[in-house]
Amino acid sequence: MNLSLYQKLAWSLVVIFCFICALVYGWSKQLEQTSQHHGEQNLHLQLAEHLVQDNPLIKQGIYDYKALENLFHTLMLLGPAFEFYFVDPQGKILTxxxxxxxxxxxHINLTPLKRLITDPTITPLYGDDPRDNNKQKIFSVAPVYNQDSLQGYLYVIIGGEAYDTTLNNIKANDSLWLAVLWLAAALLFLFVAMLVLFRFFTAPIKKLAAGVSLIEAANYSLTDSKLSAYSNKNNEVDNLGRGIQAMLTRIDEQFKALEQSDKQRRELLTHLSHDLRTPLASLQGFLEVLNQPHRQLSTQERQHYLDVSSDNCQQLKQLIEQIFELANLENGQVKIHPETLNLGELIYDCVAKFCLTADHKEINLSVEPAICDFTVVADIAKLERVLSNLIDNxxxxTPRGGKIIVxxxxxxxxxxxxxxxxxGVGINQDELTAIFEPHYQASNSNKAGRQQGGLGLAICKGLLQLMNSEINVxxxxxKGTQFRFNLPQKIKA
Known part of the structure; x- marks a missing residue:
């Protein structure tokens, strides 16, 4: 059975309170009874001795037990709280x-009687109750002698059966009021204790609820409102507070990430619109010129317009391919198929594709070391895409007459x-962390490269991350720029 915190507190309080009440009540009753017996036994300690000294029938030795029984009857009428017995030296009850x-x-046990005769200060002392085989009661005792010969003992029970019956009747009348008083006191104590305890235990919950309300009023922004520190790991409320704080912090981070993502998406749409509009406008303009029947164009002009239109179409194709490639990377739809390959052969293949472009700009494009015989494990198509993007970038x-080294x-x-x-021209230090973002163009970038749309480096980073590699710049x-990434090497057996 799972109990709530409130139920645990309530039941614990009730059980502890009942246990304490029972303990205190039992202890007080025991103390009361012991004190009562001590006082009564001390008060009547000499009763038996006085009776022996004041009654000639007992003082001179007992032979007429019938007469002694009548004496005891008379004494009990005068003192109904006492019971009188005469026992022989072996403890047998004679009359x-x-x-x-x-x-x-x-028979009764004579040991307590002899102890009390020897040392009257050891009260309360209990002896056998002749009227009950299991009870013991306080008593008064005196030895009876006849010419220095011990005849027996006068054994007086203090608070006999008649006394107990009368006392119990009186207590029965008072027990109801006593029970009512105890119940009222217990309920009052329980009520006050529960109020104090519940206030103590619910104060942190109230504080937590107030903090959450403030954050809710602030539209769950943690900029101006935060929950108090909760450091006690063994406290349920503190654990709850830390959990809510962590949850709100996570929500706040996600809100900020969504806002940043939305901002980047708007910027991406702006760049895409511009990048698509430029070649489309150029293409549309040249096609309109070519489509004018009244305009006489030479063969050279017509061929030039067609070449430019073809370049614009190719630019549009490349840009759209890059957009889809980047979208697939961000959505996790690109799969890696690693295999063992010769890195040198792949690098030389990529360099060969750009030799004509590099020669046209009089740029020295080289590979070091010249004999590049290294075996790596990677996805050939993805690695070729990365190398091609970096070399093209x-x-x-790089200005005319520059140098590029792989x-x-x-x-x-x-x-x-x-x-x-x-x-080449290099990049500002404060822009190095941003150049891998989609459509980011460095402030000193070559504007002739604008046709790439700023997606090449973002694609390179995404592809290398899929191959568990990291690119640095x-x-x-x-003075120039250096891009570096790592690849796992295939160790030759």
């Missing part, structure tokens, strides 16, 4: 005054590092 069947014992940002470095840790460095304005 008494009681109705037939009342006395259950024939380097050519577009360098492979073996650091001996089962990893190869590939560097694509150029002697170092650059200095006017």
């Amino acid at each position: 008494y005054s009681a109705e037939p069947g009342k006395v259950k014992r024939s 380097a050519i577009r940002h 360098h492979v470095q073996d650091v001996g840790s089962e990893q190869l590092y590939v560097d694509v460095s150029d002697t 170092q650059s200095e304005l006017g």
Whole structure:
């Protein structure tokens, strides 16, 4: 059975309170009874001795037990709280005054009697009750001698059966009021204790609820409103507070991420609109010129317009392909198929594709080391895309007469590092972390490269992340830029 915090507190309080009440009540009753017996026994300690000294029938030795029984009967009429017994030196009850069947014992234990005679200060001391085989009661005792010969003991029970019956009747009349008083006191204590305890335990919950209300009023923004610190790991309310704080912090981070994503999406749409509008407008303009029947164009002009229109179509195709490629990367729809390949062969294939463009700009495009015989594990198509993008980006940002080097470095840790460095215009240091964002164009970028739409580096980073690789960049304005990424090396057996 699962109990709530409130139920645990309530039941614990009731059980502890009942236990304490029972303990205190039992202890107080025991203390009361012991004190009562101590006082009564001390008060009547000499009663038996006085009776022996004041009654010639007892003082001179007992032989007429019938007469002694009559004496006991008379004494009980005068003092109904006492019971009188005469026992022999072995503890046998010789005579008494009681109705037939009342006395259950024939013998009593003399040890307590002898102890009290020897040391009267050890009260309360209990002796056998002749009228009950299991009870003991306080008593008064005196030895009876006849010419220095012990005849027996006068054994007086203090608070006999008649006394107990009368006292119990009186207590029965008072017990109802006593029970009512105890119940009222218990309920009052329980009520006050529960109020104090519940206030103590619910104060943190009230504080937590107030903090959550403030954050709700602030539209769940944690900029101006935060929950108080909760440091006690063993407290349920503190654990709840920390959980709510962590949840709100996570929600706040997600809100900010959504806002940033929305901002980037709007910027992406703006860039895409511009990048698509430029070649479309150019294409539309040249096609309109070519479509004018009244305009006489030479063969050279017509061919030029067709070449420009074809370039614009190719630019549109590349841009749309990049957009779809980047969208697939962000959606996790691109799959990697790693295989073992010769890195040098792939690099030389990529360099060969850009040799004519590099020669046209008089750029020296080289590979180091020249004999690049390294085996790696990667996705061939994705790695070729990365290398092509980096080399193309380097050519577009390297001026005429510059140098581009594709360098492979073996650091001996089962990893190869590939560097694509150029002697181009370089990038500002404060822009290095942003160049991998879609459609970001560095402030000093070659505007002739605008046709790429700023998606190439973002695609490179996404593809390398899928291959568990990381790309880094170092650059200095006017001196060039270096892009570096790592690949797992296939160790030859």
